[in-house]
Amino acid sequence: MTELAAAASTPLSWKDRARRIDPRYLIAFLITLVLVLAQLRYHIVGGYERLAVALLACTATEALLSWFDRGKVVNLQSAYISGISLTLLEKPQGAALWPIALGGWLAISSKYVLRYRENHLWNPTNFAIVTLLLVAPERISVLSHQWGNDLATNLVIWTFGLVIASRVRVLHITLTYVASFFALNTLRSLILGQPILPEIAPITGPMYQLFVFFMITDPRTVVRGRRPQMIVAVIIALVEAMIRFASDQGWPLPTAFNAAPALVALWLVGPVAKWIDLRRAGPRKLAPVPSPEAQVAPPVSARESSPAVSAVR
Amino acid sequence: MVVPRRPSQTVRRAIIAVPFFAAIALAFRLNSGPIGAPADAANPGFVLTDATKAAGITFVHKRPSFDPKIANVEPHVAALGASVSVTDFDSDGWPDLYFTNSRFGEPNALYRNKGDGTFEDVAATAGVADLNRPGEGVSMGGVWGDFDNDGREDLLVYRYGYLALLKNVDGKRFEDVTQAAGLHRWVNSNGAIWFDYDRDGLLDLYVTAYFRSDIDLWHVTTTRIMHNSFEYADNGGKNLLFHNVGGGRFEDVTDKLGVGSTRWTLAAASADFDEDGWPDLYLANDYGPEELFLNDHGQRFVPVKAGLSSESKSGMSVALGDAFNRGRLDAFVTNISERGYLFQNNNLRLNRLVDSKRFVNVAEGAVADAGWAWGAQFGDLNNDGMNELFVANGFISADRNTSYWYAMSKIAGANGRLFEDAATWPAFGNASLSGYERSRVYLNRGAAGWTDVAARVGATDTYDGRAVALADLGNRGVIDVIVANQNQPVTLYRTTADSANHWVGFHLVGTRSNRSAIGAEVIVESGDLKQRRIVDGGMGFASQNDRRLHFGLGQREWVDRVVIHWPSGTEQVLQHPLIDRMLTITEASR
Numbered sequence: 064m065t066e067l068a069a070a071a072s073t074p075l076s077w078k079d080r081a082r083r084i085d086p087r088y089l090i091a092f093l094i095t096l097v098l099v100l101a102q103l104r105y106h107i108v109g110g111y112e113r114l115a116v117a118l119l120a121c122t123a124t125e126a127l128l129s130w131f132d133r134g135k136v137v138n139l140q141s142a143y144i145s146g147i148s149l150t151l152l153e154k155p156q157g158a159a160l161w162p163i164a165l166g167g168w169l170a171i172s173s174k175y176v177l178r179y180r181e182n183h184l185w186n187p188t189n190f191a192i193v194t195l196l197l198v199a200p201e202r203i204s205v206l207s208h209q210w211g212n213d214l215a216t217n218l219v220i221w222t223f224g225l226v227i228a229s230r231v232r233v234l235h236i237t238l239t240y241v242a243s244f245f246a247l248n249t250l251r252s253l254i255l256g257q258p259i260l261p262e263i264a265p266i267t268g269p270m271y272q273l274f275v276f277f278m279i280t281d282p283r284t285v286v287r288g289r290r291p292q293m294i295v296a297v298i299i300a301l302v303e304a305m306i307r308f309a310s311d312q313g314w315p316l317p318t319a320f321n322a323a324p325a326l327v328a329l330w331l332v333g334p335v336a337k338w339i340d341l342r343r344a345g346p347r348k349l350a351p352v353p354s355p356e357a358q359v360a361p362p363v364s365a366r367e368s369s370p371a372v373s374a375v376r
Numbered sequence: 377m378v379v380p381r382r383p384s385q386t387v388r389r390a391i392i393a394v395p396f397f398a399a400i401a402l403a404f405r406l407n408s409g410p411i412g413a414p415a416d417a418a419n420p421g422f423v424l425t426d427a428t429k430a431a432g433i434t435f436v437h438k439r440p441s442f443d444p445k446i447a448n449v450e451p452h453v454a455a456l457g458a459s460v461s462v463t464d465f466d467s468d469g470w471p472d473l474y475f476t477n478s479r480f481g482e483p484n485a486l487y488r489n490k491g492d493g494t495f496e497d498v499a500a501t502a503g504v505a506d507l508n509r510p511g512e513g514v515s516m517g518g519v520w521g522d523f524d525n526d527g528r529e530d531l532l533v534y535r536y537g538y539l540a541l542l543k544n545v546d547g548k549r550f551e552d553v554t555q556a557a558g559l560h561r562w563v564n565s566n567g568a569i570w571f572d573y574d575r576d577g578l579l580d581l582y583v584t585a586y587f588r589s590d591i592d593l594w595h596v597t598t599t600r601i602m603h604n605s606f607e608y609a610d611n612g613g614k615n616l617l618f619h620n621v622g623g624g625r626f627e628d629v630t631d632k633l634g635v636g637s638t639r640w641t642l643a644a645a646s647a648d649f650d651e652d653g654w655p656d657l658y659l660a661n662d663y664g665p666e667e668l669f670l671n672d673h674g675q676r677f678v679p680v681k682a683g684l685s686s687e688s689k690s691g692m693s694v695a696l697g698d699a700f701n702r703g704r705l706d707a708f709v710t711n712i713s714e715r716g717y718l719f720q721n722n723n724l725r726l727n728r729l730v731d732s733k734r735f736v737n738v739a740e741g742a743v744a745d746a747g748w749a750w751g752a753q754f755g756d757l758n759n760d761g762m763n764e765l766f767v768a769n770g771f772i773s774a775d776r777n778t779s780y781w782y783a784m785s786k787i788a789g790a791n792g793r794l795f796e797d798a799a800t801w802p803a804f805g806n807a808s809l810s811g812y813e814r815s816r817v818y819l820n821r822g823a824a825g826w827t828d829v830a831a832r833v834g835a836t837d838t839y840d841g842r843a844v845a846l847a848d849l850g851n852r853g854v855i856d857v858i859v860a861n862q863n864q865p866v867t868l869y870r871t872t873a874d875s876a877n878h879w880v881g882f883h884l885v886g887t888r889s890n891r892s893a894i895g896a897e898v899i900v901e902s903g904d905l906k907q908r909r910i911v912d913g914g915m916g917f918a919s920q921n922d923r924r925l926h927f928g929l930g931q932r933e934w935v936d937r938v939v940i941h942w943p944s945g946t947e948q949v950l951q952h953p954l955i956d957r958m959l960t961i962t963e964a965s966r
Contacts, residue, residue: 268789318716
């Protein structure tokens with residue numbers, strides 16, 4: 064009996080079984096759980112029609128574009144996660160549904176349009192929300208205090224976030240960003256002579272926690288390598304601190320910059336970093352990324368340098 | 377057979393890029409408004425003219441100053457207090473106006489309607505001016521009702537401080553009877569309503585509380601005075617219900633009746649929403665969901681969800697009116713919206729309690745977003761038989777180039793323990809917060825929705841509107857609009873309505889019911905028109921409308937039937953009453 068055959072015949076422990084679960088399923092499950100709990104406790108969805116439109120827009124766009132671009136319909140889990148993310152983060156004016164529908168279209172289609180060396184550059188949900196905030200600030204806002212300002216909510220997201228970030232090995236990105244946020248905003252408050260607490264308060268909110276656990280860590284749009292990933296996280300925090308500094312000074316910035324500085328910072332820094340990373344790697348060093356489906360779940364062997372999944376896509 | 381060749385990947389991506397960029401362009405276009413939606417109504421059928429100066433009303437509200445320990449948030453904490461209530465205190469048949477002030481030493485104003493389109497301030501001689509004194513508090517609003525059924529409208533002034541009950545002695549002078557009435561209570565209140573919850577013919581009093589009642593804002597012992605959540609705060613003051621036991625005395629029955637909400641209530645309104653004959657309570661809460669308490673035969677109030685708890689927002693006011701002529705009283709609750717930051721959206725809740733035990737929010741489009749909206753009222757401004765909505769807007773107008781929204785966003789999503797402490801809040805300085813917003817006037821187009829016609833009809837002020845009251849000030853058969861603005865002058869809009877439309881008004885006098893007839897509900901039926909109104913014991917935000925009920929009839933030249941549900945529980949029916957006049961109806965005695 065070969066070693067391989069022996070291994071195959073040995074019953075797997077529950078830990079091994081857990082490890083073998085496709086992380087996409089874990090993320091889809093956990094982010095759905097976040098949504099369900101937030102809806103039950105805080106009615107965060109703001110109408111089930113929003114959820115339906117977001118999911119429909121994202122999955123239909125993914126199905127259509129993957130069929131058109133690749134000749135086959137890819138796995139729609141990534142689009143599903145994008146739909147949930149949009150529902151959580153995007154808060155449109157009144158009962159308008161078009162921002163949700165357009166957001167879903169923009170999120171998914173950005174993966175097919177804004178590409179470099181067969182990789183998309185923006186986190187899809189981040190791209191959609193910030194782009195809409197920039198071009199339609201009269202009609203769009205982002206998640207703010209709709210989660211009740213409750214410690215229990217934070218604990219739920221931290222728990223789920225830690226599970227996911229550890230599972231897909233991106234916790235170092237989260238922790239680097241959080242540490243940078245504290246350091247840079249403390250520094251900013253000292254420079255401006257402002258109290259420190261209001262400046263670090265934002266990170267205690269659910270929007271930020273979704274951001275640090277599920278968006279900034281999107282493996283498909285982060286750079287490769289642990290150290291470069293941490294450097295990019297610092298740069299994102301730095302750009303955010305600079306935006307906040309400009310806002311503190313009353314500089315005439317677009318509303319998006321004042322309302323969602325973290326999202327804008329990622330929108331600005333993320334694609335540039337990714338582009339540089341791809342360019343430095345060169346076309347021959349890149350693993351082939353034949354389809355969006357494969358983009359969602361690269362081989363397990365590739366996870367060390369390029370973790371497998373995107374949470375908030 | 378020829379298999380069609382797939383376009384190259386570059387071409388495919390280019391094809392995808394077209395709708396991608398088109399979507400961005402479409403979003404940009406939709407940012408300026410819906411495509412193809414009516415920009416305005418061509419002929420609203422009425423015009424509003426600023427007649428404040430011509431009417432001789434010179435009142436300017438002054439905001440309070442508080443303990444320096446909370447100076448960083450003072451513009452926010454001191455942003456309330458402008459109120460307006462309508463009464464006929466001297467029983468001369470002309471509605472008068474009462475405005476509150478909120479700074480120590482600054483007088484409240486009682487404008488007596490001289491009947492010629494002008495007013496005179498008689499507050500000082502009447503004894504209702506000097507109510508803003510250290511140790512007693514500053515006025516936040518006033519509400520009128522004949523609590524002793526002597527035929528004179530009495531006044532309850534709610535303050536950040538002690539309540540004040542002022543008995544109307546002779547239509548010229550008022551006497552402070554707070555102590556004797558058992559109402560000498562410190563309540564940081566922004567609202568109160570009169571209603572007769574037990575139908576004993578005596579007006580009872582419900583007082584809403586905002587900051588906790590153990591807080592003296594001039595001498596704070598802690599800076600932990602703010603709300604503990606922006607969405608589900610429950611650490612506000614405790615609302616109070618006072619039962620009128622007769623003999624000029626009230627007793628606190630809050631706990632007994634179960635209406636001591638500690639949410640940050642900004643407004644209350646009462647009506648028999650479920651049509652069981654007993655007046656219920658509807659609360660608009662800041663930083664929290666609205667609340668509905670159904671009256672169980674005057675013995676207790678039962679809190680019910682009724683579809684209200686699924687959307688927690690920042691309820692600023694609650695106005696009651698028949699939005700679509702269904703013969704039901706619906707609720708319009710204002711909320712906060714600010715571009716890019718927050719869209720809480722106003723609620724237009726259709727009353728379907730009788731059918732499905734719930735209210736259904738149907739606000740969409742323009743009526744859902746009025747900015748940082750405050751007081752609102754339903755009223756048929758063009759007499760066409762459909763209610764319009766007037767909404768006052770704007771929170772703090774200071775430096776036009778500095779907005780507090782960015783600073784607010786730092787703490788708004790944060791953990792509640794942080795911003796519960798006022799010391800954590802970034803300093804306001806001279807920043808504006810949703811300042812310089814204009815009023816909205818929504819024309820009711822029925823199933824076609826509501827259209828903002830404010831600019832077209834002449835409501836162009838950008839004051840920080842708080843309280844709105846409606847009254848036929850000139851006894852002309854037309855509803856005028858009075859707006860109390862925070863730290864700014866009052867605005868009186870005189871209405872000119874389409875003269876081809878008819879109307880009918882009712883001045884109700886209770887006998888078995890409270891004499892003010894507060895809580896009486898009247899249904900007018902005229903052909904296809906069926907509309908319900910209620911005699912107002914206080915609604916909107918810090919406001920009270922003319923107690924006389926005004927119905928526009930449009931081109932209809934008769935009224936088929938009028939049904940009056942008196943607060944006592946009796947029902948009275950009038951057949952074919954005369955129109956284009958104010959009718960005085962006295963409740964049948966036993």
